[in-house]
Amino acid sequence: MSNHDSHSAEHHHDVIAEIKKVTIILSVLTIVELVLGFWMIDITSEGLRLAIKGAIVILMMAKAFYIVAYFMHLKHEIKNLIMTIVVPLALFIWFIAAFLADGNSFRNLRNNYDPHFKEQSTIKVPEKHHAGGESHKATEKHEAGSTEKHEEKAAH
Amino acid sequence: MSNVTTASSEAKWWNGGKSPFDVEYGKVMMWYFLMSDAFTFGAFLISYGTVRFSTNGWPDPNKVFKSFPFAPEGVNAPLVFVSIMTFILIVSSVTMVLAVHAGKMMDKKGVVRNMIWTIIGGIAFLSCQAWEWNHLHHEGAWWGLNPFNNADGTASSTNFTNFFFTITGFHGFHVFSGVVINIIMLIMTLMDKFEQRGHYLMIEKAGLYWHFVDLVWVFVFTCFYLL
Numbered sequence: 339m340s341n342h343d344s345h346s347a348e349h350h351h352d353v354i355a356e357i358k359k360v361t362i363i364l365s366v367l368t369i370v371e372l373v374l375g376f377w378m379i380d381i382t383s384e385g386l387r388l389a390i391k392g393a394i395v396i397l398m399m400a401k402a403f404y405i406v407a408y409f410m411h412l413k414h415e416i417k418n419l420i421m422t423i424v425v426p427l428a429l430f431i432w433f434i435a436a437f438l439a440d441g442n443s444f445r446n447l448r449n450n451y452d453p454h455f456k457e458q459s460t461i462k463v464p465e466k467h468h469a470g471g472e473s474h475k476a477t478e479k480h481e482a483g484s485t486e487k488h489e490e491k492a493a494h
Numbered sequence: 495m496s497n498v499t500t501a502s503s504e505a506k507w508w509n510g511g512k513s514p515f516d517v518e519y520g521k522v523m524m525w526y527f528l529m530s531d532a533f534t535f536g537a538f539l540i541s542y543g544t545v546r547f548s549t550n551g552w553p554d555p556n557k558v559f560k561s562f563p564f565a566p567e568g569v570n571a572p573l574v575f576v577s578i579m580t581f582i583l584i585v586s587s588v589t590m591v592l593a594v595h596a597g598k599m600m601d602k603k604g605v606v607r608n609m610i611w612t613i614i615g616g617i618a619f620l621s622c623q624a625w626e627w628n629h630l631h632h633e634g635a636w637w638g639l640n641p642f643n644n645a646d647g648t649a650s651s652t653n654f655t656n657f658f659f660t661i662t663g664f665h666g667f668h669v670f671s672g673v674v675i676n677i678i679m680l681i682m683t684l685m686d687k688f689e690q691r692g693h694y695l696m697i698e699k700a701g702l703y704w705h706f707v708d709l710v711w712v713f714v715f716t717c718f719y720l721l
Contacts, residue, residue: 346599353595361588368584372577375720379556379572391721398716402709409591409705418507419515423525430536437540441547449550459550462647466634 360408367401524699528706531668535710538664539717542657551644553654555719558635558642563625576719579622580711586615587708590676594701597694602683605697609680612704616673623666627659635659658718665707665714672707675700 371394378390407413412420448455507514515522546552556572565571589611596604634641640655679700688694 350595350599357588357591357595361584364584365581368577368580371716371720372573375573378720394716394720398712401712405587405705405709405712409587409708410702416507416514416516419517419522419525422515423529426529427532433536433540434543437544438547441544444548445550448548455550459644459648461649463643463649465643465647466641 356408360404363404364401367397367404371397518695520695520699521702524702528702531706532710535661535664535713538657538661539713542661542717545653545657549651549653551646551648551650553640553642553650554645555721557645558630559626559719561629573719575622575626576715579619579626580715582615582619582622583708583711586612586619587705589615590701590704594694594698597688597697600689600694602686602689605683605688605694606680609676609683609697613673613676613680616669616676616704620666620669620673623662623669627662630655661714662718665710668707668710672700672704675703 374390374394374397378387381387381390412423449459507516513519513522559576560570560572562569562571562575589608593605593608593612596602596608630636635655635658637656637659638652640650640652642650642654644650679697682688682696683694688696
């Protein structure tokens with residue numbers, strides 16, 4: 339009996355150690371993602387931005403792996419169960435490649451054959467949300483502001 | 495003959511009399527439900543990616559999500575609020591693992607304590623999301639309304655806000671149902687239901703769902719706030 343107890347206590351410590359380890363890994367990965375995100379704010383080079391975005395996607399996949407494998411315990415399940423879950427999800431590789439390529443191709447087609455679409459993406463427009471904060475109420479606010487001014491003038 | 499030996503070692507799990515996956519029926523079904531849910535979220539995120547790829551310009555998330563509660567209007571704090579939301583969800587996932595582990599050890603007190611922390615984390619995340627939605631709504635963003643211009647200063651379509659509110663809303667709905675499930679699990683634990691059954695398998699199934707919610711947030715957070 340004491341033997342059994344010491345075994346389960348050992349197991350308990352192993353599990354807690356694994357949870358601690360995965361928590362630290364997830365936190366570090368998230369912090370690296372955020373550092374990359376902050377760094378990217380001031381970068382204008384498209385190539386470098388794309389490289390950072392690629393790195394963020396790889397970190398995202400690593401986080402997903404640690405959550406599924408350790409927190410959801412999938413790594414410790416039987417191989418057959420792992421396969422019935424992971425193999426269907428492999429369809430995502432095709433989904434992502436096919437649909438993003440399709441979106442990209444649609445943009446190229448429109449840029450080539452739809453002059454209106456191409457033109458719209460070159461016309462700069464004034465920023466809406468900084469003026470007054472609430473764009474759909476901005477006109478109301480503006481009107482309210484102008485009546486106040488009128489009142490001030492009247493008072494003077 | 496060699497065929498037979500390999501077959502017998504292969505067939506060990508498939509001879510009948512026990513679960514070939516060595517897990518309980520409910521847990522297998524929870525896994526398959528989560529797999530189907532992953533396809534739903536995947537379809538949402540891939541359609542977002544496809545539309546974004548088919549458009550010339552897109553709003554800069556660092557200009558859209560730059561506010562913070564109780565901060566003065568016009569504060570420029572990109573990524574700060576969402577990183578707090580992310581850490582809240584990671585921590586609540588950790589307390590959920592601890593609750594599942596306590597359940598395996600038949601430690602009722604540990605289950606109750608960690609479930610309470612997990613529920614608090616879930617409610618904190620939902621509160622953060624409610625604040626962010628409310629703030630964006632006040633800035634004029636909603637389904638069909640997009641006050642934000644593209645990063646290059648050109649006019650943006652409403653695709654940006656439509657996808658943002660639909661996908662974070664669908665995720666928030668999952669967080670909400672996860673909190674409800676966790677509260678039910680906490681009440682059942684307090685009523686000694688699992689002590690009577692002799693196992694805490696329900697906590698493990700609720701835990702799978704809760705980790706899935708955290709997993710989806712990893713993708714949603716990356717796709718909307720970082721990329």
